[in-house]
């Protein structure tokens with residue numbers, strides 16, 4: 441587990457190989473099992489593998505904002521959910537690690553959140569059941585094409601008070 445946490449990276453280029461339904465189920469299950477404030481379990485998940493929809497999202501955006509990954513898992517909740525960011529981030533982290541443990545690459549994609557109020561995307565969001573929802577983040581998932589760049593961890597971020 442510790443090795444998984446320390447070796448996890450974000451992936452920004454993917455092969456065309458599809459991710460199996462089993463693997464996607466496992467990843468999303470790890471999101472579902474994440475801790476939640478007062479055990480409210482308010483985060484929901486939308487797993488998108490439909491090529492037409494994935495292409496439409498990138499085409500409307502005008503760039504490959506999720507790097508042509510073959511799957512996108514959107515973590516979202518009701519707009520008034522109290523622990524949206526906290527619970528959503530826990531779920532996203534667990535899915536990040538699950539994907540890594542399964543030998544898959546993944547990356548947090550913020551733009552799905554930013555586009556939620558853009559009228560240009562209203563029809564697609566309606567189709568996805570995400571219209572007027574609070575989107576915490578989306579996880580692009582696929583098979584990594586390239587090795588990640590060297591990681592630089594900033595120093596002096598930890599203090600022990602003994």
Ligand SMILES: Cc1cc2nc3c(=O)[nH]c(=O)nc-3n(C[C@H](O)[C@H](O)[C@H](O)COP(=O)(O)O)c2cc1C
Nearest residue numbers: 448449450451452505547548549550551577588591
């Ligand atoms: C809240 C949040 C939003 C992020 N949004 C994006 C994004 O929209 N696109 C992207 O390529 N990476 C995104 N990332 C990934 C970060 O850029 C990445 O975690 C950071 O550069 C450290 O690299 P690592 O994940 O390989 O350790 C996001 C990460 C977090 C936690």
